[in-house]
Amino acid sequence: MRKLKITELNRITPEDFKTAEKIPLIVVLDNVRSLHNVGSVFRTADAFRVEAVYLCGITAVPPQAEIHKTALGAENTVNWQYFENTLDAVAELKQKSYHIAAVEQAENSILLDQLHLKDEKYAIILGNEVHGVNQEVMNQCDSCIEIPQFGTKHSLNVSVTSGILIWEFFKALPFPPSVLPARQQHLCHPDPSPI
DSSP: OOOOOGGGSOOOOHHHHHHSOOEEEEEEEESOOOHHHHHHHHHHHHHTTEEEEEEETTOOOSSOHHHHHHHTTGGGTSOEEEESSHHHHHHHHHHTTOEEEEESOOTTOEEGGGOOOOSSOEEEEEOBTTTBSOHHHHTTOSEEEEOOOOSSOSOOOHHHHHHHHHHHHHHHSOOOGGGSOGGGGGGTSOOOOOO
């Protein structure tokens, strides 16, 4: 086994990324305070061709050195929009017929391993590192997704949560394999094999 060189990864250019087909997913950051978390969300959104990131409330916006430190330029490729109030972002998403799901521990939440996505547009809302998704925002959501946890801690870091959720949505939402390099086509239709 040999590590691949960067030149062998067949990545598209930032210019091509802007016009490339995206998965129908918008990630909404509801008052996320850590710029490192914001940068990580951008980087993951770039990796899996997320449609956009909505930055709300106290969530920092590019350009910022601390965002760039973890985004590594993805803040320049992924479409983003700022909203002073998360409820305004939710209202816009509802108007555009997105299914809006908070990522939170709540009554009647859907455990991630039981989530079944339909062929529609989605927005997931990730909340503040201490307080989570604001209850007023939760009240406007169509559903709530919960990542099952089995240890002593009550939550996961925002950047970790975004990585888990974006990957799950990437695998489940329609995304033509023809736009992926040949060696990556198996990601859209995995054929399990033992390691």
